[in-house]
Amino acid sequence: MATIRDVAEQAGVSVATVSRVLNDNGYVGVETRKRVMGAIKSLNYSPNEVARSLYKRESRLIGLLLPDITNPFFPQLARGIEDEVNRAGFRLLLGNSDEEATKELEYIQTFLQNQVVGLISATNNTDNENYTNLDLPVVFLDRVSKQHPSVYADGIEGGRLAAKALVERGSKRITLIKGPGHVKPAMDRFQGALAELSAAEVDFSVLSTSSYAFDDARKRAEELFEKHSDTDGVIASNDIVAIAILHEALRLGRRIPEDLQLIGYDDIPFSSLSYPSLSTIRQPAYEMGKEAAKLLIRMIRKEKEIDQTIQLPVTLIERNTTRKVDPNA
């Protein structure tokens, strides 16, 4: 690997001049610039980011902390972030926390040690001490925080929308699935749905789940029909759970949406490929990622007027696990 000194020697100038050419700042003569460019090309030189980071006291890396990339909602977020962050010349340092505070702390620690310029976190412990004393631009994604800017979709509204959709379409004995209690957005959508159901003239019951894992979802689906076999409408905590329930319902011979209506949450890519395709509340994951990245970059650049929260809209995606709404209602 050629260094800046090799280039300087080859071009017959000092390292300062080469640095000036590289960063396009300070004064450099036309002739000199050409010679330096030539040397760079001929040596196939590219500057060492590490050395630069050391002096500058910051790298061009951004830390990304996700609960679990294996959950289909997060790759979309990640992709949105990456695309945006790249355009601005940053790279991503990735970490999966599994919602464990220890892992989270470890990652934040190493991110700092690597002098990241910023951090995007989609984990729960937003007001954790890990973050409060952080002298670093931080954006929370899909979670809100009092201390740091956040990008999220309105979970309460989403929950409400989901419940309203089922009620309007005639479900009378609704089962509401409550997601993991420690996951904030899961609780929001639950609360939203709960409020809407409470206000409507329907019977409903609540079933708790403790994880979003695939296997767990399947088990919960079986349990659902044992406990509440007469339900005619299910509000799932997310699309994975919804699709597991759909699977189980079909296995049991339920007609969807005639006997049982079902609505998910997230609108992960697979939702449109289930059969019947899944009605759901869409969160614009890719866009959320993009927005979070944009916001962080603005913070990194110390721009003025930085939004404290960016709320993206949730929308009802009406597919085929819900009936058409009764025009007479």
Added chain:
Amino acid sequence: MATIRDVAEQAGVSVATVSRVLNDNGYVGVETRKRVMGAIKSLNYSPNEVARSLYKRESRLIGLLLPDITNPFFPQLARGIEDEVNRAGFRLLLGNSDEEATKELEYIQTFLQNQVVGLISATNNTDNENYTNLDLPVVFLDRVSKQHPSVYADGIEGGRLAAKALVERGSKRITLIKGPGHVKPAMDRFQGALAELSAAEVDFSVLSTSSYAFDDARKRAEELFEKHSDTDGVIASNDIVAIAILHEALRLGRRIPEDLQLIGYDDIPFSSLSYPSLSTIRQPAYEMGKEAAKLLIRMIRKEKEIDQTIQLPVTLIERNTTRKVDPNA
């Protein structure tokens, strides 16, 4: 941020001694070590990785290059890699290449500039010049290369298995979906299936697809039934395509698996949640990721006897889009 000099001062020793304590090498007196530890704790010091990387000429970062994290096969790989790499104290720099040589090159470039210790790549251009002159441990994942060690599952065998499964279970007019031509593993499984079908006493036709994207999959599914409405067995290029086809087949009222058998490839998490659940050829993605990481770490540690290729087994996962095999056959 406290530096090593602050610690040294606080403990009344030189920076060299602090460094010795940190890295647990060289001689350090018991008393001195205690004082240094105390200073580290009281200053809440943690060493700057960037400075360390600069001197050592390598960081503790590993580059990971994926085609697209949004494709459900890759998060699993990524997670396997991350879990393994973490245990050895490394972190991941992530890049999505979209199979574009330019993006790939850019990422490799910045990985090098950040002095990564190793690189895991799941992209196609394995014998590309990008990699040939790389003075860095590289492992190819899900792709093979002549120059670098590779971890993969046997695509030819997988294709064969898929075709055999359908033939044995009585499909007579099979449609074989060919994946994107530039994606090596897609071609392998296609070749394997093709060979098996050619040797069997069945009619078959081939349908080409150019991408694995969800929207594309849906379109191709429609096209399939327009062109080959009499097919009674489909070998899909992967599970996404299979599930799209399943969706379309159900929409058209086909009975699965009675009228139409269907087999996918990969065994992504959703395959077991489709209804009917998808029969498929399983690639152990998480394990592949783990193996690739282990292999890379061995290379980084310059251990002897490094495998050039690690082939993981593909297995037929018999679910409900294929019939039970005829015991009289």
Added chain:
DNA sequence: CGCCTTTGTGTAACCGGTTACAGATAACTT
């Protein structure tokens, strides 16, 4: 024409670690 500003370039300190080398003392050897 003398003074000030702009342009062009080099020297060397600096970022925060690691380690080669040297020097000092203590512990073994024969």
Added chain:
DNA sequence: AAGTTATCTGTAACCGGTTACACAAAGGCG
């Protein structure tokens, strides 16, 4: 007891960039 080796610690060079500062030459201005 003298020589050898093990233990402990500090000084300073080094990794490869960036930039403050200095200096020189050229251009602009009253």
